Amino acid sequence: MNNFALKGDILFSRTPTELAVFERHYAVCIDGVCAGVFSELPERFAAIPVLDYTGKLIIPGLVDLHAHAPQYAFRALDMDLELLDWLDTQTFPQEARYADLGYAQTAYTIFADALRRSATTRAVLFGTLHVPATRLLMELLEQSGLETYVGKVNMNRNSPDCLCESDAATSLAATRDWLDSCRSLTHCRPILTPRFVPSCSDALMQGLGDLQRETGLPVQSHLSENQGEIAWVRELCPQSTSYGDAYDRFGLFGGDGCPTIMAHCVWSDADERALMKRNGVFIAHCPQSNTNLSSGIAPVRTFLREGLSVGLGSDIAGGVHLSILRAMADAVQVSKLRWRLCDQSLPPLTLPEAFFLGTRGGGAFFGKVGAFEPGYAFDALVLDDADLPCPFALTPEQRLTRIIYLSDDHAVQHKFVDGRKLF
């Protein structure tokens, strides 16, 4: 059933500041694509079934632009560290476990189930360097009905023996094997994934850049998250003018035919931001991770003013919550602290802006995604807030605001991706 209408209180972002609200309206799905929102069902759609969710909220599916699937297993443990120490003592040994396909099966089944049940309909994910485990993750996600990108991670230096590819050629050959193994998948697609500059030799970056130009695949990595990390990149790449330039010189930083997501960008300066804008690089803003790892607070107001493309990321397991509802609330909250403590020239984000980031903002990486406008992919959540009683009447916008702040993915009663009903 790919032609139908949902009836209920429909909300989506028109722009970062305008939240469109349609009470008791119909959102029409034809062949998996939105045909519009209507107060009465138009004559031409009279024959399609109506799923009546009167009294419930209907919003676009949420988009997670950055999360590490293998890290879901140890989320919330040992968070009293900064990035580089956390990678060495916790993350790398944990990711090394995925050499064991049995372990991967158990852990990735838990992750895929959680992602399927969450408010997220589309996600861009890191796997590990292991081809079989990453392929298994992709199979589970394919079956979940979600639309996802997954990257087999490339890393061949400054990493422990248990989680390090021996050289660039080995890493690149494994990447080609992995790409060959993904050809049958349609909902879970590959994305090139150099872990971050410190983990990838110049030869590996060069090879990945060549592979990107050959395949046209998208790219994801990390950028300017932590001050210690940035100083290290400066040492490792003395010839680069910025951390972003260290990707760009290998053709792994956006531009024509190279859709790219960079996570964090907490400390990106004006030159780096200008390069991101020129190259159309998407920023995955991960407010909770940047808090948990004491990285700082990214200037999202600056990103929006400068016209950069920004979405939200849970950054499991720098972030501990898979919910993009929580990421929206976190984004507003940390922006208030940044305003108070750092820079009163940058007003905090508003809740409608955070909602935009978690729907259309990140959705744009997938194309026409994140709104109920004609031609947009029909990704929808039906939200039930019956277990949040209130002694007075609430508008649909107020109800949505409560669900976001209370970050309760339990509110997700039904979920549609490209018009497919997952539950």
Place this chain on the structure above:
Amino acid sequence: MNNFALKGDILFSRTPTELAVFERHYAVCIDGVCAGVFSELPERFAAIPVLDYTGKLIIPGLVDLHAHAPQYAFRALDMDLELLDWLDTQTFPQEARYADLGYAQTAYTIFADALRRSATTRAVLFGTLHVPATRLLMELLEQSGLETYVGKVNMNRNSPDCLCESDAATSLAATRDWLDSCRSLTHCRPILTPRFVPSCSDALMQGLGDLQRETGLPVQSHLSENQGEIAWVRELCPQSTSYGDAYDRFGLFGGDGCPTIMAHCVWSDADERALMKRNGVFIAHCPQSNTNLSSGIAPVRTFLREGLSVGLGSDIAGGVHLSILRAMADAVQVSKLRWRLCDQSLPPLTLPEAFFLGTRGGGAFFGKVGAFEPGYAFDALVLDDADLPCPFALTPEQRLTRIIYLSDDHAVQHKFVDGRKLF
């Protein structure tokens, strides 16, 4: 049944930095008081029933030192404001609704149910200025089985007509009526509650100070939350040396026979902190509220180093989450941002420290509360994390850490207060 043992994995704070962990132990309750924790049940307790929660976690009940019961109804709405604007446009009109006892019945029933189901066993709450509604709230809390303090709020200036007592004498007479009406309650007790200095005339403060000395009742209020508020207090009280001194000169700021909680203390300077220490004033640290209202981040590390008494507050509805698990995680997270962005001489809080604050730290306001040590009130939570699967074995401390970060009050399976089983 007030004599029994709970069997399970028992955790509690010995000190701010030491979390005691007893796997498969027994916590013994005799007449509502903890008799200790044992690996085998001692002979003298052989006759008492054992509630077997093997495989589950058992922790002390959590303590919320600061929340506004009437504000639970509108939590999460209109959070894009600072304190003083938020009070005027949102909070005061909302609190005025409690003049209607029917509204109060609906709203307070929702609140009392939520508090009962939460991880909180003891709470210190603001009501509104209305005597009948506040008395109703206390009756509902009395029935809940929780141990609480509730204050009828005093406010007679700088407040809208809909929420302002006409003069000090009227406010004080209403307070005496309210105190008379509470005498039959045993689990919900009154606490004197001048809203904050800007809302209370000198005559009202003087009368409340006299009433405190007459009754020996505890006191709660707000202190040094927001910079605009502090500047206003300086204007209103030119003779006071600090915001804290503006309470102290009326005998409403701790000292012998005057147990006092001050919420926030985000911007308390060294003199104000020294006065709090001298007078034994408890600080209710409310990290989420201080974020939502763009107030700032309180220097809890400084409070602990200086030996001040500190607990956690949800500060509903400056904070939107009733969970003290969430307040623990928030306390750690904002302390990391403070360290990164403001002052690297103050290390972030660790999770064991935040757990201490939410148990023993705030519990000390109630006496021997917040630990399973002999002589402590037997307040306990049985936590079930079965819906948080993990592909590897976790220690009890790791399991508790996950429950705190994921802030899931759904984990609370059973709850005991003073040895009474609530559910």
